[in-house]
Amino acid sequence: MDLLYFTEQPMSAYDEEAGRDFGATALMFSNKHFDPKEGSRLYNEFIEQYKLAEEVGIDGIMLNEHHNAPFCMQAKANIFASILAAVTEKMKIVMLGNPLPLSENPVRLAEELAMIDMISKGRLVSGIVRGGGQEQLAAGVNPAYNRERFEEAHEILTRAWTEEGPIRHEGKHYQNRVINPWAVPLQKPYPRIWVPGVISKETIVWAAKQRYPYVALNTSIEETKKIWEFYDSIAEEVGYTAGPENRGYLIQTHISDTEEKAEQNARQFRWMQGEFTGLAHPVWSTPSGYSSPSNRRAFVEFSAGLRQNPRGRTTFEQQVADKRIIFGTPDQVVAKLKIILEQTRPGILSLWGNDGKVSQEDSLTCIRLMGEEVFPAIREIAKELDLKSPDEANAPVHLKYSTDLRKPAVAAE
Amino acid sequence: MPIEWKESTHKVAGTNLRVMEAGSSSPTVILHHDIGTLDKLPFYEAMAVNSHVIIPTHPGWGLTSERPEWMRSIRDIAAMYRMHLAEQGVTKANLIGLGFGGWIAAEMMTMAPADTGKVVLVGAMGMQPKDAYILDMAIVGYLDYARAFFHDEAKFTDVYGEPDGDMLEGFDICREMSFRTAWKPYMFSQTLPNLLQSATNETLVVWGDDDKVVPAECADLFCAALPNARKEVVAGCGHAVDMEKPDELAALASAFLNA
Incomplete structure (x- = not known):
């Protein structure tokens, strides 16, 4: 199993009040609220986090990028x-x-x-x-x-x-x-x-047709199982059987020395007003043409106040109950992750460890506990469950390099 | 006597083109806005009294219109309409272009000035304003954009009725087609100002005095580029002169076309 550390690299020093007043923290939310002195400090703190991650034996760092928004500093x-x-x-x-x-x-x-x-x-x-x-x-x-x-x-x-x-x-x-x-x-x-995604069916189909691992981003256990079921059905159509090596899972997980502190820091996963990527504007986040008109309709209606947000809004407590946010001491976290691994069987696991205003000291503690205590236990569980990473399974890089297809490989669309 | 409208579909450039027609005598093509159009509007009815009005639905615009996947530019739409008119044996049609449709009309003029009658450009897109920008639909809501077409935004509801899901999905689909054909540069052509210098057709440029979508300076840019154009400004009116002041626009257009 590949075990990774991820942070969105939050621009935690932005003016939250200004974001709330503007009503959105994306695209048009002015960059006058970005402070490069704080930016410089934070970028260097993230580098320190990544170096520690290697020292404590984490297999890899997951990186991403976003633009015009405080929830992610990587442009x-x-x-x-x-x-x-x-x-x-x-x-x-x-x-x-x-x-x-x-x-x-x-x-x-x-x-x-x-x-x-x-x-x-x-x-x-x-x-x-x-x-x-x-x-x-x-x-x-x-x-x-x-x-x-x-x-x-x-x-x-x-x-x-x-x-x-x-x-x-x-x-x-x-x-x-x-x-x-x-x-x-x-x-x-x-x-x-590898191809990450939330739930876009078209992307799952595309990834499965290429035989690229699909990394589910903080979806619930039930949603994740549906994604694999769908991916697996496409894989069967194409001529291979998908397994853990085709599945990645990212989950918000904060680890601390005490449960109390872990919970306090885990609440920072909702630091962008409880939204995944901050206060969104449905017209900007789902622009015309970005997906099919029928997929867009709910967002279009939401944008005009004709219906509720299709993405829904859940409380911290609900997300914890759904195991979409995990926190605790290393033992507590391992026990919860074990359930997720048993139920969803990924070969790639990325822990989104720190977000929002979690201090650098607590972020480093989380990474240290992740590398020294949580991941060694997870590796053992992965062995028991036979959850192999793409490299461990010697999976082909792309469908066209497969040697095990049940029928001749068709050119992936 | 009520106007009788006829709906027809024509295969043009491999795409099904839907056309509404009414009236007789001089052919006059009316080209609708980027937000699509309702089938019947008082302005259309008024124009059909004295002309053979031809109103194509821009292909791909609206809930039921077939999307031409191949179409990439406003000039593609203009060329399609030119071919449609040629196939129908319609010659020297007048053109009335409303907003986005005004850009299509201007492109059609440049393609065949000798086969174009008179032209009315109403709050037309297509020219790059120098002092301001054309309102970017990508960053405003579907209803906010459509309401911005009116000086008196309450008039939006008078024309369209209360918003519902189908109306919004229709606006969304029209917006996608606008993106597919006019994304970059956004809503103007960099070559149109030059091409228009040889379009000698008599042209009436009409602008609402409170156009919040296309800056008023664009009226002057059209008049400066076109050798034979004059401008009329409609008071107390926004971008959609056809929907906000249909009688005034019909009077201006009819007097101009029939002079």
Whole structure:
């Protein structure tokens, strides 16, 4: 099992009152509320967290990026991946991931990732995402072509990594007449690609057709089981049997020396006014074209006040009861995670350890306990449950490298 | 006598194009806004009294309109309409372009000035304002955007009725088509100002005095680019002159087209 540490890299020093007054903490919420002095302090604290994570034996760091919002300070995940490539020695660098549609030139992205893979000596996991709705607007990218750009950029990325150059791509959204990057990945055929998501069916289908692991982001146990059921059914159609190596799970988990302190810090998972990504604006988070009109309708109605928020709102207590937020001492956390592992059987587990205004001292304690006490116990449980990571299972990097398909591989769409 | 409307569907550029028509004599194509259109509006009825009014639904706009996946620009829509008119044997049609439809009308003019009659551009998009920006629908709500079309926002409800799910989904689908065809640059063409310099058709540029969607300076930019244009401003009126002051617009347009 791959055991990872994740933080959203919260910009905890922003003015919350201003966010509440504005009514949204995304896209148009002014960056005058971003303080670069605090930003500098926080970025360096995150680097300290990641270095400790390696010292205490955590397998990898999960990185992501978001734009125009305080809930996540990473505007370019490749920058932190580059830093980790240089300041760490053993850990996997897990991008979850690069928002492909935001890229105007996927060849450049292929070059950056290849450099990170070489500098890190083959420790890169190059996850990819569509990017959130408001990310499209922040980058000036047309949301109506989000999925098409995602799939086309993926094609360019993997061709640039695997085909001898120079090659040429003339697609609908990207035209690269000379693709011949003098930086290619160390890992062959290419660094593993994992695909994170919340529940988008189209993305699950796409990931399963590529045979890329799907990483469920803080979904409930029941939702997660439905995702696997769906993924597995697509895998069967394509001709392979999915297992733990195809499944990742991210969960908000804070560990402390005492249950009381753990709970106090776990409440910070709701620091963005109880919302996953802060106070959202339904028109920005689900722009027209970003998904199908029928999928959008509930958000469109919500935006006009004709119905409740389709994402729903749950209390901290409910999220704890649903095991979507876990906190406690190492023993308590291991017991709760064991239930999740038994029920959802992932081969990749990422703990979202710290959020909001959790102090650096408490964040470091959480990471130390995670690496020294929680993960060793989880490794044993994973062995008992036979939860293998993609590497442990020697899973193919992509469907086309499969040797076990029950019928000839069809080109993934 | 009530106006009789005829609905028809035509295959143009491989896409089913829905058209509403009424009236007789001089052909006049009316091109609707980016938020789609209701089938019947007082302005359409008024124009059908003295002309053969042809109102296509922009392909992909609205709940039931077939989406042309291939379409990428306003010029694509303009070319489609040109082909439709040619196939129907309609020559020298007048064009009335409403907001976003005004941009399509302007593109159609530049494609075939000799096969275009007179042109009325009403709060037309298509020109890049220098002192302000065209209102960005991407960052405002569906109802807020549609209401911004009116000087008196209460008029929105008079025209559209109380909002419901279908109305909103319709606005959302129209918005997606606007993104698919006019995302970048947003709602203007960088080449139109030059092309319009050779479009000698008589043109009436009409603007509401309180257009909150397309800055009023765009009226002057159209007049500066077009060799044969003049401007009329409608008082107490927003972007959707056709819906907020239908009688005034019909009077202006009819007098201009029939002069």
